[in-house]
Amino acid sequence: MAESPTPGEPTPGAPTPGILRAREELAAAELLAVHGLPAPAVAAAVRSALAAADDALVLLGRPAGAAPGTVSLFVRYVVGQRGLDARTGQRLRALVNRGRRVEHVPGAVPASVAAAAVSDAREVLDAVEDWVAASLRVAAERARVVAATATAGNGGPSPSGRPARRRR
């Protein structure tokens, strides 16, 4: 019989709460863009991508604070150390830059900018969701192997629950 997951721990195969929230924000961004509200659409797209990035950082046990913020930590740990495609980091930075520009320099935001923001947010979200799912699968498999080894009486390292570090 399969062991039930610990309450609060992500289940391999199921979207994490962070990814679910990111999907909701993305849906909101799409609706806002379609209904001619490009500035709020960009803001929602940024929230979506940041929610996904935060989810990856939480999985690594490195939640972002005010400084360094989500993008910096995501670039350092998820892209730099854990091997997520650098284009995802680049898209996230560009998206946040667009969102801040909308905030800081008021003015008309073209519909095309909102559409690009939604598209970038979707790319970031999809990439992070795949990465999170793969990381959870690896962690679960590792835990299973370690448990089996321990049962066999051989001992072994305790599972960290974190994805493997990329070697450069």
Added chain:
Amino acid sequence: MLDPDAVDLGQLRAALDDHTAGTTWWIDPATGEIATRLDAAPGGQDPRAAGWVRIPTTETHESYRDMAEFVAGVQHRRAADLLERAISGRGAFRRFKDTLFEFPELRDRWFRFRDARGHRRALRWLADAKLVTAEAAERAAAAHPDPDQGEQDLPEAVAADLALLFRERLERVLVIEAWAGPEDPGEADLELLVVLADLPSPWADLDRMDTLLWRHTERTGLTVLAYPVTAADLATPSSPVLLRAGTGALQVT
């Protein structure tokens, strides 16, 4: 055991770095006095017989490592690219020195970096030679940390790249928010206002900057954000950030 303060670390560094053929350097373990000796000099007592200890020369690979680690910490992208190229292959030391001449600020920083490394190496050797205790060497070495390469030149490095990208369209680059304040920005995002002579499409210009800003972000692990604006945007600020920029921004170009 000697007190590290009794040894002229500057002279010891010079001795360790001296690769002149036919010259050897010695240290008196009783007083810390350092002296050189020409191997070919006729007569004279062998320093070893008087209890002096021979000072070895630093291995080339250690000097190379200092250089490579310094280059790895340079944030100015063009300088870093040139220096990385300079230290590859034969003649690395000479090319490195030549390249540094183009960047006076970095040259000064290199000298401070090299001095710190040299002092620590000298103290380590004193401890290895059992002339000072390991604890005393460690304590003294703590007074010679690597100078903070930090990200202090990050705004200048980004601004230099923006100048190359926009050429005559670029009027100035202003640092705003956390990096413009009186306190250390730490790991806060670096935010820049890129003031352009004309701005037909800020979004197209934002896209043009994307690769450049990403490179600096990826390289430093600090988020670099830039907002294209015109002087007119600053003259009639329409947001708190633009208003604050009017009084509290730092100009980097």
